[in-house]
Amino acid sequence: MSRVAEFLLRRKGGKGWHWTDIVTWIWLLGGLFVMFGPAVWLVGSSFKSPAALAEFPPSILPYVTQKVTVEGYDKPLDLYEATLPDGRKATLAEVRRIGIVSQMVDPQKPGEIIKVNIGQRTPVRQMSFAMQNYSEPFTHFDFVRYLWNSVFVTVTATLITLVVNSMAAFALSKYEFRGRTFAMLLILATLMVPLSVIMVPLYSIVSALGLFNNLWGVILPTVATPTGVFILRQYMLTIPDELIDAARMDKASEWQIYWRIILPLTAPALAVLAIFSVVWRWNDFLWPLIVLSRKELYTLQVGLSIYSGELNVQWHFILAMTVVTMIPVVLVFIFLQRFITTGIAGTGLK
Amino acid sequence: MKADSPKRTGSGIGETVLLPVRLAMGLIDAPLRWLQRVAGIGGMAAFFLMPNMLIFGIFVLLPFFINFAYSMTGGTALFLPDRSFVGGDQYARLFDCSNYLDANSCTEDTFWTAVGNTGWFVILQVTLMIIVSLITALILNRNLMARSFWRAVFFFPVLLSPVVVGLIWKWILQRQGLLNFGLYGFGFEPFTWLNDRNWAFAATVGVSIWAHMGFYTLILLAGLQAIPKDLYEAAEMDGTRPTRAFLRITLPLLAPNLLVVVVLVLIKAVQIFDEVYVLTGGGPGTSTLYITQYIYETGFATQLRNPGLAAAASILMGVVLVVLTLLQLSLSRSSEKKGARK
Amino acid sequence: MGHIKLTNVTKSFGAIDVLHGINLEIKDGEFVVFVGPSGCGKSTLLRMIAGLEKPTGGELAIDGKVVNAIPAADRGLAMVFQSYALYPHMSVRQNLAFGLENTKMPKAEITQRIAEAARMLEIEAYLDRRPGQLSGGQRQRVAIGRAIVRRPVAFLLDEPLSNLDAELRGSTRAELAALHARLSATMIYVTHDQVEAMTLADRIVVLRAGRIEQIGTPLELYNSPANRFVAGFIGSPHMNFLEGTVESVQSGKAVAALAGGHRIELPVNGAKVGHGARVTIGVRPQHIAVNSDGSGIVAKIKLVEALGSETVIHADVAGQKVLVVAPGQHRLAPGTEMGLSLSAAPLHLFNDKGLRLDHTV
Ligand SMILES: Nc1ncnc2c1ncn2[C@@H]1O[C@H](COP(=O)(O)OP(=O)(O)OP(=O)(O)O)[C@@H](O)[C@H]1O
Ligand SMILES: [Mg+2]
Secondary structure, three states: OHHHHHHHHOOHHHOOOOHHHHHHHHHHHHHHHHHHHHHHHHHHHOOOOHHHHHOOOOOOOOEEEOEEOOOOOOOOEEEEEEEOOOOOEEEEEEEEEEOOEEEEEEOOEEEEEEEEEHHHEEEOEEEOOOOHHHHHHHHHOOHHHHHHHHHHHHHHHHHHHHHHHHHHHHHHHHOOOOOHHHHHHHHHHHHHOOHHHHHHHHHHHHHHOOOOOOHHHHHHHHHOOHHHHHHHHHHHOOOOHHHHHHHHHOOOOHHHHHHHHHHHHOHHHHHHHHHHHHHHHHHOOHHHHHHOOOHHHOOHHHHHHHHHOOOOOOHHHHHHHHHHHHHHHHHHHHHHHHHHHHHHHHHOOO | OHHHOHHHOOOHHHHHHHHHHHHHHHHHHHHHHHHHHHHHHHHHHHHHHHHHHHHHHHHHHHHHHHHHHHOOEEOOOOOHHHOEEOOOHHHHHHOOEOOOOOHHHEOOHHHHHHHHHHHHHHHHHHHHHHHHHHHHHHHHOOOOOOHHHHHHHHHHHHHOOHHHHHHHHHHHHOOOOHHHHHHHHOOOOOOOHHHOHHHHHHHHHHHHHHHHHHHHHHHHHHHHHOOOHHHHHHHHHOOOOHHHHHHHHHHHHHHHHHHHHHHHHHHHHHOOOHHHHHHOOOOOOOOOOOHHHHHHHHHHHOOOOOHHHHHHHHHHHHHHHHHHHHHHHHHHHHHHHHHHHO | OOOEEEEEEEEEEOOEEEEEEEEEEEOOOOEEEEEOOOOOOHHHHHHHHHOOOOOOEEEEEEOOEEOOOOOHHHOOEEEEOOOOOOOOOOOHHHHHHHHHHOOOOOHHHHHHHHHHHHHHHOOHHHOOOOHHHOOHHHHHHHHHHHHHOOOOOEEEEEOOOOOOOHHHHHHHHHHHHHHHHHHOOEEEEEOOOHHHHHHHOOEEEEEEOOEEEEEEOHHHHHHOOOEHHHHHHOOOOOOEEEEEEEEEEEOOEEEEEEOOOOEEEEEOOOOOOOOOOEEEEEEOHHHOEEEOOOOOEEEEEEEEEEOOOEEEEEEEEOOEEEEEEEEOOOOOOOOOEEEEEOOOOOOEEEOOOOEEOOOOO
């Protein structure tokens, strides 16, 4: 154990501790707690029963009070560790509670009622994961629909994003034509026009096209991303033009050059864009909230926010659904984090 | 080129998966060859650019331009032809105040409340965000063990959806939540944080920093790592103290990145909506009502919707964003020039 | 098959005129080499023949058919690029097959052609590797193989050996010559390298600043360069140029005085040389003799490079630089003087415009 501590505390270069080292480790460990703590707490809470969720102070792990079936009673009764008036300790089941007095029975001898002050008893608890928090939304709510809608929007939008933007990037990086700079500037200028600025007219256009309350109305406005064109173009500029000349000599059509030469060679940049697009589309909220007003079309994000905004919030379901919503992003994070961080550091996009 | 790594020689599974795609692409090829013959290579360039430009024109450019038209019409009708022309009335309404220092004296008091809230939010959030992410970047730039792990720790919330972020914190800040649990340990009574105007406001600032600081930390870290190590070694040889090295070397060399980050944070902060909408819904009252939510509710959500007013407000916000973006562009350009002069 | 004719072909990039009226006829099966200084338009000319650039003016014909408007793919030519331009994401086999698949050729024939080319170029062992896993020389062969399988009307090669090291360049050059003999296809070859031009070419086209300076067989260019530029360009080390003034002209013989006062007899060969005309006399370094007794043209020795088999002497004749390549080994000290003799040397005479003064080709 002390070996481990020594290893962890050892400093590179073997120098002594400086006050900045202490600040560093306080910051890092505090960061670990603040950054991961909330998500961990969420996941832990999502396995608690509604009763456990309502408790204060809350328990760290999901506990429920153990129950026993006692002869002569229809329902299972809560089990308590009680101190009897004569000082003996016993495990009893509570029949009912009147004021501060609890009427209890010994599960072995169900005939005899024992009265115990409620201060003299503590519930017998056991760990239990409330899996129905997860299973019920899948069966009783439209959750599966929301999940499907989100997956559909994410996958379709990402595919279209990749195709449409790579084609444009190809044209803008490998062809000389009038207005190329203009097109490039136009695309870059849209970086200045976020959704929040154009949502009113965009909504009317989407409605006019009959895409209101339609998943395509969520998908289409997002697919021509300037950042997508930009990173793909930057990457394609590094592909030597001689390869395209060679392909032309090889009787390849321009379309073939695009999909048999350029696309495969742009794979790393396409992968980065695909990852970003998946995260963006999965997380989109404001626009789907505007376009989708029919329940069966909600995406996960919209569905979750609407459920959580209801008066009678069913936290046990919300928490579980939030965890499910987090899963794809967490997977992306675990497996592709390196890809994303280098992508951001390189291009400054989000 | 990266693509010719030796690993990728055998690709049996990939081939079969790609087979239908190949066939489809092959089928398109014949008509496209014909198009190429007719339109020439320049025509093909137009063909490749077309889908993007079309989508982009319909869903970005067109709305951008008709937004101005919307802002000059009134009524509740959705489609532009059904709407009546009112000229600058919507703008006049937004600016109709008897006392310009008091939001409540304005006709559109919620607009000015939202503007005021957003202003405070931006000032606080940007300042704190820069401080927090700069400190984190400086710490991550040290000679750390498992640096990529620590970087990942701070980056983790960036990928979470705003809705999830909002819900996580709503759950933590509620009466039976983790925060009260922690404070309970120190003898405090449970408190409903999000029902208090000031605490709710603070929560929106804190939560949005929590969610996005990893992103800016990453950019600043990249900037720090671009500073040549030998500068510090030279400073150490000269007997420069670390704090002085930070002020005289790190800060000046990081300044361009820092400026870009400041403007990026600003642009995002002005548009804050998603996580706040889920966390507080703008409340309690209007204490966390920010400008995007005002536009959204004026344009869509409330019974008395007024798309013209929402459009006018969104144009005002657009102007602010354009100014900020141009500021960013000119900043990054001038810092490039400076870099070139060195 | 493989007859290429250019008539008054010009090319401009925007306002920049890169090629000015190129006239050139390449016979079927001929090996033609384009040489010229960097930026003179060799690649542009080649790419125009390939169809990768459109001529601004003039006419380009292949086998009698004007191809100005015909795209690269349909001209039946194959090109080998300086960077090889192999598709990095395809195996060698796929690289070779790509062009054939695009012509909808039956699979069996593709396989057979690849096998044949691979055997010819000895690249069978790495058909399933990717270009990134090959050495420079191997990539070069693959690039040539990609052209060969197409069975083109003509091969266009743009500095194909320039990325190889000296030794490999030598052996590949020999193989290219053998390949040309075997395929007997038209080949147009761009290079900077004198030796490649001299050894490979049936005819050399010398270009300068977008114009053709001279077309001829390697020895024609070496023996009777049409102007000072070609004379200086062909041959290594460069030809020496000595300025002189014609002093007397009598019955086909002229005598000129060099700057240092030395007089030499000029091979006028019937060209008109006026009394008092300023001429440039070109003489190759290998043709200048060093007089052991110090007589002849007096030259001051600047630098001596002893290469063993020969000695390169940098000297100064009355302010003009002269390079002498003398066979064998000589004991000469820099700073001393020596005598040079031109009596046995073939002299090249150019007028003050740099044009050759005799017409004996
Ligand atoms: N796409 C282009 N746009 C503008 N100018 C060009 C273009 N391509 C070539 N040029 C110009 O045309 C001239 C000839 O270029 P070219 O590549 O043909 O030279 P080269 O003889 O092949 O030179 P090198 O031996 O260095 O390869 C150069 O001055 C070059 O700058
Ligand atoms: Mg060239």
